Amino acid sequence: MMTINMTKNTTSKVAWVEQVPDKFTKDSQTASGGGKKSNQDIKEFAESTSAHGLKNAVSERGSRFRRLAWFLAFLSALAFLGYQLGTCCVDYYKYPIQAQPTLKRMETLKFPTVTICNLNLADANKVENPEAVTHIFRVAKGGHWPAALNTTLDEMQNSDVYGPYLRRSYRELIHQMSSKVDEIFDFCTWNGEMVSCEDMLVPVWTFIGKCFKLNSNAAQPLVATRPGFSGGFFATLRTSLSGHTVSGQSSYGFKALVHHMYDFPDVYSKGLLLSPGFSYHVSLQENTIKYLPHPYKAQGEMYCSEYEDPTDLNMDQDMILSDTPAATFHSVTACIFHRANSQASSICGCNMKNCTLYKQLSCFEPTFTRIYDEATKMGLLGCPIPCTIHSYQPIISQAAFPAPDLLALDTMMTGNNSRMDKNLYLGLSLFFEDLIVRQQIHHPVYNSLSMMGMIGGNMGLLLGASLLTLAELLEFVLFLIWRMLPRPREDL
Structure with missing residues (x-):
């Protein structure tokens, strides 16, 4: 009887069956059990985290509706938190600012600089033919005068009467026709004491001719030690009608511009008009604005920049007569003026330093006026605004001038028995209302x-x-x- 032994094959089959599932079962268990393990990890994290509400969303003691409600509440809070954080980041990088007004009482205050100009650009009586010069200025600036005189600057240039003056240097002619300190200022006082007008006022060249500047010495500035009339400056001024050429808006008298010592005097477009026959009390309040530097914006979309303090005390004279680019500027007005001056010089081929009277009146002055007026609206010709702005708010009152006591004093001091003509004289008082600096300081919101x-x-x-x-x-x-x-x- 034959016996067949199948033990070996059976053993091999069993061994194969036992080995093959081990390899594939291990991977399949890992794949299927990974999700359970991840779910378990999430549950453990939700139960242990310090964030509120998440553990209630996975608690097995609550109903499914309760867990769902807590989960939705947690997601809503998380979404709103993300929105809030995103909004905060966007606002932060907009660099918002807040302005904080403050009042700072001082023991003393530096007195502002005051530039005083005669509205009569030049005294025609100081040239050989006053009528010819008067006609030239009236045709150039005088509204309806060209039609009244039935001529133009071009026709005048070819005239034997007007031509010699139109071909002269504008700067030299204006210097010849300008007034001196003692021709305009009679009495001057500071802190209630009489002082020399020549010592207090310095001639300075401006766009509207020669003016006079009070407090121009940066090394020895005037300092107010008390407010009110007795702590400021007073002067009597006189103008002239006989040599009057032409002035803006058909007015005569004076213009006074109160500004910071380092600011360029823009008497062309700013200032207080002062009429003879009155005494003006100009009470000043000092205001300061302090902007933040880049990346914070100062005015609209503009950024501020610090301007350097001037080292040259004759900065105005150099600025207005210079035809070379300046490396630094001491104020935004100086920057705008210099760039407008450079552009007008490039167009006309000359400036206020070397133009003839004809070129000055026919080309440079109207070109400069157009450029300067456009620049002061928005673009500022690329000049940054200063990070610190000083301004002086005037409070103006007036009374009739001159008074009888001043007439008597003038007679005693000069020996002149003629009365001061109210059509030619005026009084000007400048003083601080109080010794308080009104500041507006910008701070970052964040x-x-x-x-x-x-x-x-x-x-x-x-x-x-x-x-x-x-x-x-x-x-x-x-x-x-x-x-x-x-x-x-x-x-x-």
Whole structure:
């Protein structure tokens, strides 16, 4: 009887069956159990995190509706937190500012600089033919005068009467026709004491001719020690009608511009008009605005920049007569003026330093006026505004002038029995209303401390969380990502 032994084959079959499932079952268990393990990890994190509400969303003691409600509430708070943080970041990088007004009482205040100009550009009586010069200025600036005189500057240039004056240097002619200090100022007082007008006032060249500047010495500035009339400057001024050429808006008298010592005197477009026959009391209040530097904006979309203090005390004279680019400027007005001056010089081929009277009146002056007026509207010819702006708000009152006591004093001092003509004389008083500086200082709305406080406040209000909560959430997310990454499989 033949016996067949199948033990070996059976053993091999069993061994194969036992070995093959081990390799594939291990991978399949890992794949199927990974989701359960991840779910378990999420549940453990939700139960242990310090963020409020998340553990109620995974608690098995609550109903499904309760868990869903807590989960939706947590997601809503998390979404709103993200919105709030995003809004805060956007606002932070807009660099918003807030202006804080303050009042600072001082023991003394530096007196502002005052530029005083005669509205009569030049005294025609100082040339050989006053009528010819008067006609030239009236045709050039006098509205309806060209039609009244039935001529133009071009026709005048070819005339034997007007031509010699139109071909002369504008600067030399205006210097010849300008008034001196003692021809305009009679009495001057400072802090209630009489002083020399020649010592107090310095001639300065401006766009409207020669003017006079009070407090121009940066090394020895005038300082007000008390407010009110007795702590300021007073002067009597006189003008002239006989040599009057022409002035803006058909007016005569004076223009006074109160400005900071380092600011260029823009008497062309600014200033107080002063009429003979009155005494003006100009009470001043000092105002200061301090902007923040880049990246904070100062005025609209513009940024501020610090201007250097001038080292040359004759800066105005050099600025208005210079035809070379300046390396630095001491004010935004000086920057605008110089660039407008350069552009007008390029167009006309001359400037106020070397133009003839004809070129000055026919080309340079109207060209400069157009450029300067356009620049002061918006663009400023690329000049940045200063980070610190000083201004002086005037409070003006007036009375009839001169009074009988001043007439008597003038007679005693000069020996002249003729009365002061109210059509030629005026009084001017300049003083501080008080020794208070009114400041408007810009501060950033956000800084690092306030930004952290805002972020922490939103996190605490919405999630009851802190920065450490964010750290553990970030750690958990990175852990999940690492768990979900594919692993290299073993060879079969």
